[in-house]
Amino acid sequence: MAAGAPRIFVSHLAGVPVFDPVGDQVGRVSDLVAMLRVGRRPPRLLGMVVEVLSRRRVFVPMTRITGVESGQVITTGVVNMRRFEQRPTERLVLGELLDRRVRLVGPGGQEGEEVTVLDVAIQQLPARRDWEIDKVFVRKGKGGVLSRKGETLTVEWSGVTGFSLEEHGQGAENLVATFEKLRPADLANALHHLSPKRRAEVAAALDDDRLADVLEELPEDDQIEILGKLKEERAADVLEAMDPDDAADLLSELPEEDQERLLTLMRPDDAADVRRLLAYEERTAGGLMTTEPIVLRPDATVADALARVRQQDLSPALAAQVYVCRPPDETPTGKYLGTVHFQRLLRDPPFTLVSSLVDSDLPPLGPDTPLPAVTSYLAAYNMVAAPVVDESGSLLGAVTVDDVLDHLLPDDWRETEFHEEGAGHGG
Incomplete structure (x- = not known):
């Protein structure tokens, strides 16, 4: 970024896409890394933590950042894919600095009124590639919900003190708002x-x-x-x-x-x-299932089914089919009659009864069906969810493909990716 570039508040960078020079997306900004300095010198911004497409968090030094503008970050294209590990001398700007309670510096350098940090601003130094945190946006008061009516102001970094102290009971409202x-x-x-x-x-x-x-x-x-x-x-x-x-x-x-x-x-x-x-x-299957699939009575119509499928809080897997059962229509239900797939609902008139559309040839799973058999069932029938029915014919719930995957993947799948490399990051 050129000298004299505008100041950027870090809350605006959370989740911003990161691109290489040819326009391919590398990932998204997860946080920024800064190093506090002695005295009241503004912290040096070391780099950005970028979550790449495999959900690995990697470190991109500010020297590799060539542009921060228009809701995007541009890098040189050379990204070290080693997993980011925070060092003891480093601070995560979003994760650790926002919501802190610090004090304004009064006349003569004395500690003054307590304020809550709402945001901090970064700026590139003239004629250099270094970046600093130079401004702090604060609200007067002791923090918490009641403080939202307090006066807000932007001060120089040197105008506040207390960032280096360990704080117990630090708030999180502004970090939550950022994410x-x-x-x-x-x-x-x-x-x-x-x-x-x-x-x-x-x-x-x-x-x-x-x-x-x-x-x-x-x-x-x-x-x-x-x-x-x-x-x-x-x-x-x-x-x-x-x-x-x-x-x-x-x-x-x-x-x-x-x-x-x-x-x-x-x-x-x-x-x-x-x-x-x-x-x-x-x-x-019984241990994997959810007890809240879409259950309809035989006299429900296609219009009724589509209204249920449109519910916003349903996962795509649960919305992919409805289960037709005799009353009661809460699990465990009355007799299970069959499944109607979403695609079939789209092909028939709204007044059609769902009982006339059921796929009764699809065998349900028993609650004691082991995981390998559940996996084979979903694969064999190209299903994203499967009904679980007990010996009396009542629907107990449905197993969805996402729950099956959670149990097939290693316990630490969120932390590992293919071609794992050593941890750390360069300056």
Whole structure:
């Protein structure tokens, strides 16, 4: 970037695409790395953490950045694919500096009023390729929701003090706002790479539904860690917001007394679904299934089915078909009659009864069907979900391909990629 370039606030860089010189996308900005300096000298910006297409986080030095403009970052095209590992002297700008409580520097260098950091700005130094954090955007007050009415102002880096101190109970509202548009899987990846302290603070700042979606995408160790740091009532609320099969998988990793305590705090209907799933072996159709597929009665129409399929909170796999059953239409249902695929729903008039469209030739799975057989079933019939039916003919739930993949991949699949190389990064 040329000398005299405009100042850039870092919250505007979160998730911004990174391109090489020929226009191919390398990845997206996950965070920025800075090094604090002695005295009140502005921190030097070392580089950017970029999440590449394989979800690996790599380090791109600022000397490799040739442009930061128009909602994109341009690199020289030479990207070291070694996994980024934060060094003790480094600070993650988004992950660690936002939401900090610092103090304004008063007359004579004395510490003054406490403020909350909302954002920081970076700028390239004239005639050099170095970058610095030169401005801090703050809100007066002690932080938290009530402080949102406080006065905001932008000050020089030297005008505040306290960034080098370890802070307990650091807020996370502004970091959460910065990551607001990330998909749950991408937010989970960002959360995973924060320190345990910061991870707990960010989790506490997310609403129940958002945290539930993120927990479903995290490794088990992170799930257990985060759930263990929530108050039990909040943990129960988050478990209620999770898909029952994911909630059951998480609870199965906890000691029995903790399981029971949390299940008791959950709403009875939600707890009943989870208890039912916990009764099955983990690597069986019953242990893998969700208890909330789309169930319709025989007298429902194509229009009714399409209205259910359009529900926003449904996963693509669950929306790919509906299951026709006699009442009751909550699992476990009355007699299972068959499956109607989404593509068939699109081909028939809206007034057509779904009972006339069922694929009754497709055999359902039993709850004790082992994982390899479930995998073979989905592959053989080219399905993204399969019905699970008990001996009496009642639909218990559905197994989706994403849950099968989670159990087929290695436990650490989120952390490993092909052609793994050594960790670290260059300056």
